[in-house]
Amino acid sequence: MTETAEAWLNRTTSFWTPNATQFDGARSHRTSIESKLDAALGIYRMFEIGSLRHGTGIWLHSDADYLVSLKGNQPSSPWTVLSNVKAALQDRFPHTTIVVRQPAVVCHFSDGIVEVVPGYITTSGYSIPDPTGGWMKTHPDEHSSWVNEVNKKHGGAAKKLARQVKIWKYKRNVPVSSCYLEMRAAKHINGESSYFPVWDLHLALEKIHDANLAAMNDPTGLGSRFTATSSETKRADAMSKLATAVSRAEKAREYEKAGDHVAAIVQLKLLFDE
Missing domain, CATH: 3.30.460.10 (Beta Polymerase, domain 2)
Structure with a gap:
């Protein structure tokens, strides 16, 4: 039986999840x-x-x-x-x-x-x-509580999506803050009524791209804005890689929608450099 795109994405996410002793x-x-x-x-x-x-x-x-x-x-x-x-x-x-x-x-x-x-x-x-x-x-305590609250409300989706965009960051060597990506992912999930892994991966990446990696307001309303990169040179590099990621994630979503999971997985593999 052919593996579905969602199953492949979940399996890849689990593979890159640290075990209890890694740290x-x-x-x-x-x-x-x-x-x-x-x-x-x-x-x-x-x-x-x-x-x-x-x-x-x-x-x-x-x-x-x-x-x-x-x-x-x-x-x-x-x-x-x-x-x-x-x-x-x-x-x-x-x-x-x-x-x-x-x-x-x-x-x-x-x-x-x-x-x-x-x-x-x-x-x-x-x-x-x-x-x-x-x-x-x-406000690290408040930020942690906010992410946990969003994650619990959406059945673990916030942390799963955050981990996926971080996998992309590391595998594709994207010079963007992990904290920024995590907060953007959680913010996206917080605005959704349901979670569809392949679709939401595309939507989250697209929103980050459409925002031009602009600094993000603290969702708790307490601290400074979250910055994505430390220089314009790094922002330009990240935006270029982000545009490619959005295109591949969108193709994966469309192939999944059409029932072509083999083609969808090909795009996901390109996205994550697998």
Whole structure:
């Protein structure tokens, strides 16, 4: 029996879903990181954020992301605090490659990658480095709750769709923020009354393309806008790849609608570089 396009998409999504132990190596460094930063800079708390917390990570590609709430006064330039965090961690892990990739300090451990995002407590949420420069406000607890609420309301569709657009991002090397894609995917699902995997994959990609990767308002109404890319050069590259993705997803949708699942799967394979 011929596999349906939806079954293929679900199988591919499951294949790229991390198992329960994938982040164990990266997570094992948390205590050492937390202790060093507390001793060197002073911190209030360190907690998981991003795909690790949301449950939308991609096997072999997603990192363990943490936000570190620092004590003291917030400097005018985020590069100051990023440099301080990098210096402290490099002192603790002298043989580990550690780089600054705003908004995070990225630690390339042999058993996993850890991204540490420094932040300062504000009247609500946290102030963290903006990938495009300066500072931005974020509310990770509220963002996680919002994604979980949308996901629950739509039977798991929000996280499934978010994971699919992230698979496309990583497989096609698209220079766009994973957080941005996740929020766009959840926002799309939140506006739908039902979920059809192949159709909604196309519609979500099309909406992102039609928005020209413009910054997205925080759906919780609390924080700064979510930016898609860190430069115009990266935006142009992402838009080009996005246009191709929309075309392939649309063809997959139309072939599925016509009952030609073999042709639909061919387009999905091209979309995900499988």
